[in-house]
Amino acid sequence: MTKTGRPETAFTATLLAALTLLAAGCGTQRAGQDAGDGSPSRAAVTTPGAPADFPCPGESAAPTPTPSAASSGPATAPPDHYAENHGFMVPLPLHGRSRCDGLAAVRRIERVLEPLRERGDFSPQSTRAALTGLGYAAGDVRASQNGPTGVSFLVVARPLCLEGGIDREKTRADAFGGYPDGTDCEPPSGGH
Numbered sequence: 001m002t003k004t005g006r007p008e009t010a011f012t013a014t015l016l017a018a019l020t021l022l023a024a025g026c027g028t029q030r031a032g033q034d035a036g037d038g039s040p041s042r043a044a045v046t047t048p049g050a051p052a053d054f055p056c057p058g059e060s061a062a063p064t065p066t067p068s069a070a071s072s073g074p075a076t077a078p079p080d081h082y083a084e085n086h087g088f089m090v091p092l093p094l095h096g097r098s099r100c101d102g103l104a105a106v107r108r109i110e111r112v113l114e115p116l117r118e119r120g121d122f123s124p125q126s127t128r129a130a131l132t133g134l135g136y137a138a139g140d141v142r143a144s145q146n147g148p149t150g151v152s153f154l155v156v157a158r159p160l161c162l163e164g165g166i167d168r169e170k171t172r173a174d175a176f177g178g179y180p181d182g183t184d185c186e187p188p189s190g191g192h
Contacts, residue, residue, distance in 0.1 A: 056100035058107070088188050091161070091176035102160050102175025108134055109155075109162060109173040117166040120149070127151045127166065154185060161185035 094102045112130045116122070124143035131141045136155050146152040150167035161184070164173035181188045 053095055053099055056103050059103060088179065088181045090180070092178050092180060094160070094175060094177050098159055098177065099175075102162070105157065105160060105162055106164075106173040106175050109164065110171050113164075113166050113173075114171045117168075117171045120168075122149050122151050122166065124151055127153050131155055156185045158184075 093099075109131065112134055113127065116126055116130060122145075124145055127143040128138070128141050131143070131153060132138050136157060140156040141153065142155075143151055143153045146165055146167070150165055152165040153163065155162040159177060161176050161178055162173060163176075163185075164171070166172075178184050179186075179188050183189075
């Protein structure tokens with residue numbers, strides 16, 4: 001028995017035929033045909049979108065939406081591109097479990113700092129001592145004088161960043177996930 005062809009030729013022909021079938025496609029939807037017109041459909045493909053938030057313990061049923069650069073400004077971009085040029089200064093919001101952890105940390109911080117505000121104790125040392133008393137490492141807590149009757153603070157508690165302050169009027173704290181430019185919890189000093 002003699003072979004009338006080379007094995008490489010048969011393999012190449014088979015490969016070429018398979019590639020032709022793949023290139024032609026094998027779907028049932030034709031050009032111009034809507035997916036919902038009664039023809040067989042494929043399973044829906046999920047695309048990544050905004051992370052889903054859920055109510056955290058101690059929070060009302062609907063979480064408060066966090067403003068984004070896209071939704072916080074006017075419908076048309078300002079001519080000077082302010083939002084675009086300053087986007088690096090907008091803290092990253094927390095989502096999911098991290099968001100719940102952040103809200104819980106904010107409540108603990110406000111609860112421990114409120115007595116300082118009520119006493120009129122606006123010293124960075126007292127603020128730092130109260131925050132380290134919550135278990136945050138001394139090296140991760142920064143407090144500074146903010147005018148004669150106010151203190152600002154920053155706590156690096158990765159993956160959380162906690163910042164806020166106390167003054168005569170109120171005690172406030174906020175949790176976020178850092179900054180887009182990678183400066184961690186420290187506010188960035190410049191952009192493009």
